[in-house]
Amino acid sequence: MKGTVWCLHGAVGQAADWSGFTVPGFSIRRVDLWRFLDCCPMSMPDFGRALNEEARRVSGPNILLGYSMGGRLALHSLLADDSPWDAAIIVSAHPGLESEAERSARRESDAVWAAKALRGEWPDFLAEWNAQPVLGGANPGMADRRLLAQRRREVGRSFVDWSLGAQQSLWDRLPEIRRPVLWICxxxxxxxxxxxxxxVPLLFQGTLEIIPDAGHRVPWENPGIFGMAVEQWLQSID
Known part of the structure; x- marks a missing residue:
């Protein structure tokens, strides 16, 4: 094995979403993000430090892959002190809103999602979540979201602790990431x-990959091309 790819799922997602994802020569570690919110609130910077501590116990190379919310969390891991990652893949992620007005509005909207996740009928919550235009209305190749009802407390908490509105803008800090990054959309x-x-132009060593015939849920909407792009990029930096 060449190393380990650590895969972070998105909001209202599961580690099992990555069950079909493989990279020749690498082991795949599918991270359950909800376990970090099991007992208490956790900020995004605190998550970054916690994940980095886990990664330091695994011999490298270690590659960090984050999708959407997981991509934002991955950026915090990369920007933490003594980050242990050798390279990273960021998919469909937002570096942060740049005004307090935008962040405040997002916190308000995510508080509504949190309430629906915690107290609403779970099938109704899932239907409304997937109906968002950015998501395309379906879960192509993703794990059954009905099983997530058991983690609705953690899902609800993520809309508060890991809201885009709770995240400080990382745009000015992207040049601090001094390792290869593949950014996919x-x-x-x-x-x-x-x-x-x-x-991507703000990164020290960034590469942009635009996947055809795919929207926001790139790894599941076009898994073949996505997997090929990841494999070829990892070979290029080996």
Whole structure:
């Protein structure tokens, strides 16, 4: 084995979402993000430090892969002191809102999602979540979200602790990431494609990959091309 790819799922996601993802020569560690919120609140910087502590116990190379919310958490891991990662793959992620007005509005909207996750009918919550235009209305190749009802407390807490509105803007800090980063977005995901095109030039060693025939949920909407892009990039930096 060449090393380990640590995979972070998105909001209202599961570690099992990555069950079909493989990279030749690498072991895959599918991280259950909800266990970090099991007992108490945890900020995004605190998460970064906690995950880094786990990664330091695993002989490298260690590659960090984060999708959407997991991508934002991955950025915090990369920016923490003594970050142990050899390289990273960021998928459909937002480096942060740049005004307090935007962050406040997002905190308010995510508080509504938190309440629905905690107290609403779970199938109704899932249907409304997937109906968002950015998500395309389906879970292509992803694990059954009905099973997540058992973790609804942690899902609800994530809308508070890990809200985009609770995240400080990381735009100015992206040049601090001094390791190779592959930033992936879907061709049909206009908003996150624009974010990726802005973010990659700010990175010390960034590469942009736009996956055709894919929207926000790139790894599951076009898994073949996604997997090939990851494999080829890892070979290029080996």
């Amino acid at each position: 879907g061709e049909c995901d206009a908003k996150f494609r624009a974010l990726a095109e802005r973010a």
